[in-house]
Amino acid sequence: MSLSPSRSAAPPEATPATGPPGGEEETRGTVYVALAANLAIAAAKVVGGVLSGSSALLSEAAHSVADSLNEVFLLASLRRSRKRPDRKHPFGYGKERYFWSLLAAVGIFVTGGCFSFYQGVEALGSTSDSPSGGYAVALAVLTVAGLVEGASLARALWQVRREAAANGRRFVRQLRLTDDPALRTVLGEDGAAVAGVVMALVGVLGHLSTGDAAWEGGASLGIAALLVYVAHRLGKEARGQLIGEALGHRTQQEIHDFLTRQPEIDEVTALLTMRLGPGAALLAARVDLVGGTDSEEVEDVCVRIKRELAHRWSELDHVFLDITDARSARRSGPTQA
Incomplete structure (x- = not known):
């Protein structure tokens, strides 16, 4: 299951943006x-x-x-x-x-x-x-x-x-x-x-x-x-x-760790990032939810996670979450460029 991206102008919480306002x-x-x-x-x-x-x-x-x-x-x-x-x-x-x-x-x-x-x-x-x-x-x-x-x-x-x-x-x-x-x-x-x-x-x-x-x-x-x-x-x-440079390894690892800490996520099977410009980036993650999550909860879970991602990393202008089955997907950590 794949959901549309989110855009947010929320202020940073954990990792600051590359530059200050203005x-x-x-x-x-x-x-x-x-x-x-x-x-x-x-x-x-x-x-x-x-x-x-x-x-x-x-x-x-x-x-x-x-x-x-x-x-x-x-x-x-x-x-x-x-x-x-x-x-x-x-x-x-x-x-x-x-x-x-x-x-x-x-x-x-x-x-x-x-x-x-x-x-x-x-x-x-x-x-x-x-x-x-x-x-x-x-x-x-x-x-x-x-x-x-x-x-x-x-x-x-x-x-x-x-x-x-x-x-x-x-x-x-x-x-x-x-x-x-x-x-x-x-x-x-x-x-x-x-x-x-x-x-x-x-x-x-x-x-x-x-x-x-x-x-x-x-x-x-x-x-x-x-x-x-x-x-x-x-x-x-x-x-x-x-040609499409990824975010730094440390930032990717922080995002990966944040996703794995979410109670609804069983495993992050892929994580891809790309810089779209100064202070702007794209995130695409494939995640497996824990068993027992019904279809009505999936939408609310994804919206909340996207909101928190954009709040913590304000450069994430576009966030894509793909819900998949970890048993049939390749298990991997953050993908590096």
């Missing part, structure tokens, strides 16, 4: 801050790179242009993921967030990583060892860029700290467990941006002090490697979520 608006604000910072910095880096001829600064300019484009992708994902479920997408549009996050990862790789690699190879093959004029501008731009990128990173880390406090978690644990792809992308971009500025400063200062352009070539290649790594990590996470 988390999406905070994420939107974080993305806007990052976009404004990257647009201003990209323009300054382009001007400074052209005036100084610094390959490291031009690599950083490409980095900021890529980040700006990605912030536009993330804003689009925040808007599109809020569309209500319809006949074509009955589980909603939450995975739009993961799709646009994947595009952002591709943008970091192509626009930032590939251009920085080209600049590095060109600088290493350069025959000119004397730095051109305008390097004071390059140093000033990189210093200001580091401060602005640092402020944007601090804004994203502040949001993680707020979510950690709301969820009763330590900061590092929240940083690792957050399932908001937009916030993850901003953190990755801003962290890479700060590290990239440091690399560019080292390259420019090394070039100025030694007269060897290989310093800047090495800095550009380092920036390229950093961007490729960030793009790989973000793309891998987005891919896992797009």
